[in-house]
Amino acid sequence: MFYKLHFLQHIWRQIRLVGSLPYLSLLVWILPLLLFTSGHNSLMAHDEALYASRARLMFDSGNWITPWERAHHKTPGPYWLIASFFNLFGMSDTSARIPSMIASIFSLWLVYEIGKIMLGKNLAWLAAAILSVEFLWLQYSRLSTPDVPMIFLVLLAILSLIKTEIHPKYRYFWSFIAGLSLSLGFLVRSFMIFLPIIALFPYLIWEHHRHRHLSNPILYLGFFVGLIPTCIWLWLSWLHYGNRSFEELLKFVVQLGSENQNHNSPLFYMWNIPLKSFPWAFFGILGLVLILRRPIYRYQLILVGFPVVLFCELSIFTTRFPHYSLCLYPFIALFASVGLNWLGNIYQTGIYPKLSIEKGNAIRNLPRNLSYGFGCLGILLVISSIGILCWGSSDIRRFATITLVMGLGWLILPVVWISRYHFGKKFLTARYWIAGWLIPCWLALAMTGSIGLLSDYNPVLRTFLQQPAIASIIQSHPTYYVQIDQKTQVLFEFYLPIHVQPVASISQIPALSYAWIYADRSPRLSRPHRIIGTVQEDQLIQFTP
Incomplete structure (x- = not known):
């Protein structure tokens, strides 16, 4: 027991040391969100x-x-x-x-x-x-x-x-x-x-x-x-x-x-x-x-x-x-x-002497009202998230995990307030209350990054290009396009190992070559071709002799 207590005290000292170094503590704060x-x-x-x-x-x-x-x-x-x-x-x-x-x-x-x-x-x-x-x-x-x-x-x-x-x-x-x-x-x-x-x-x-x-x-x-x-x-x-x-x-x-x-x-x-x-x-x-x-x-x-x-x-x-x-x-x-910080001072002291009594009471109660208000918002987010996770589609469940984490985070505010003013936990100073605002946002953004919403913006196209059949073609053959979605074209210019080549008309594309076209255009093509794959609104086809 003594060794465990000593270890925890050592960890706490290290955390306080990091907190006393603003550059390092800010780096520790932001780096997970970036990575x-x-x-x-x-x-x-x-x-x-x-x-x-x-x-x-x-x-x-x-x-x-x-x-x-x-x-x-x-x-x-x-x-x-x-x-x-x-x-x-x-x-x-x-x-x-x-x-x-x-x-x-x-x-x-x-x-x-x-x-x-x-x-x-x-x-x-x-x-x-x-x-x-x-x-x-x-x-x-x-x-x-x-x-x-x-x-x-x-x-x-x-x-x-x-x-x-x-x-x-x-x-x-x-x-x-x-x-x-x-x-x-x-x-x-x-x-x-x-x-x-x-x-x-x-x-x-x-x-x-x-x-x-x-x-x-x-x-x-x-x-x-x-x-x-x-x-x-x-x-x-x-x-x-x-x-x-x-x-x-x-x-x-x-x-x-x-x-x-x-x-x-x-x-x-x-x-x-x-x-x-x-x-x-x-x-x-x-x-x-x-x-x-x-x-x-x-x-x-x-x-x-x-x-x-x-x-x-x-x-x-x-x-x-x-x-x-x-x-x-x-x-x-x-x-x-x-x-x-101004609200945190009111939270800790409960005093704002600069205003009249009526306004002063409203201001004094503002940290409490915000704590309860965002606590209620947190409860609503938790309940709705649980419902979506139980009965929602797979796509929307990803977003439900974010709202669940944020909802649980917002519950920190009323817990800190109640603990200080109803259970006498005076050590819960303004720092804890302010942390109750920062932590939910940090957790929600960390979860957003963890499920790929801040890094994987085109997963459908990414998985399509990574398919072995598609990857073998784009890595060894040039591809052409006449007219495709401009956003998709820009992504192709970065991701395709061999630069995609624009042409004025289908007739300019050599036989046995591969081309990107709008999916709804392939049935109207007069040249013989076979469809290799379809991604969103575009198709990769090969013209046959």
């Missing part, structure tokens, strides 16, 4: 597969400047990044996703550093932990897209600007890093980097009398140094394609800014952000109100001005997608840490 899978991976069409397939084209051809038939409409930063990891670890969907995972980890650490300066160590750690369990952030941290790497550069620029003020001795170093980060953002995300740059203008202009960033030549030096890779690429691309290199870049951003491709209204982000960051956006609103009432000295135009201006920009911008708002999620996490 948990069902054992299978497949890329998401459309964007993720596009970036991975273009990086594969560079990797296969050895041409990292002009591998396209015509001038490209985006800067090559994300393709270079992914292709570099293909060089290091081999070409696979996992290798394509590693850059975003690494950028996500560094972004958490940057949020911690920014939050530590503005809000203090405890709230900074809480903000980084919250960011890890925001659904959309975690999803894109596991995709081969440039969104999270760009946000890492933006956060690095913001931290560098702050460090320039705090450490005048190293002013030139941090100014150079700030300018370098923003210009590298153009290489990674093209003209989209100008949205966060513009969002920094309130801080850069209205606080210029204090920090003098805009009159610092080293900031501009860093910016121009960061533009060198892009300028070299543009020059080499111009030598190959002519003026089309510049025209395509400008044409693409004009097209995005003038067409509402997905028909989302200007209010799109008003509901999409709370949905994709539930429940943290609601705590974020509370935190924003608290920060507006008690402004953060020197940093209010970064902490509040930046996300507000960026939100307005995104809402005005006519093309609206959920991932365009990802740059707001670190600030939602910072606001949420303030709001959740």
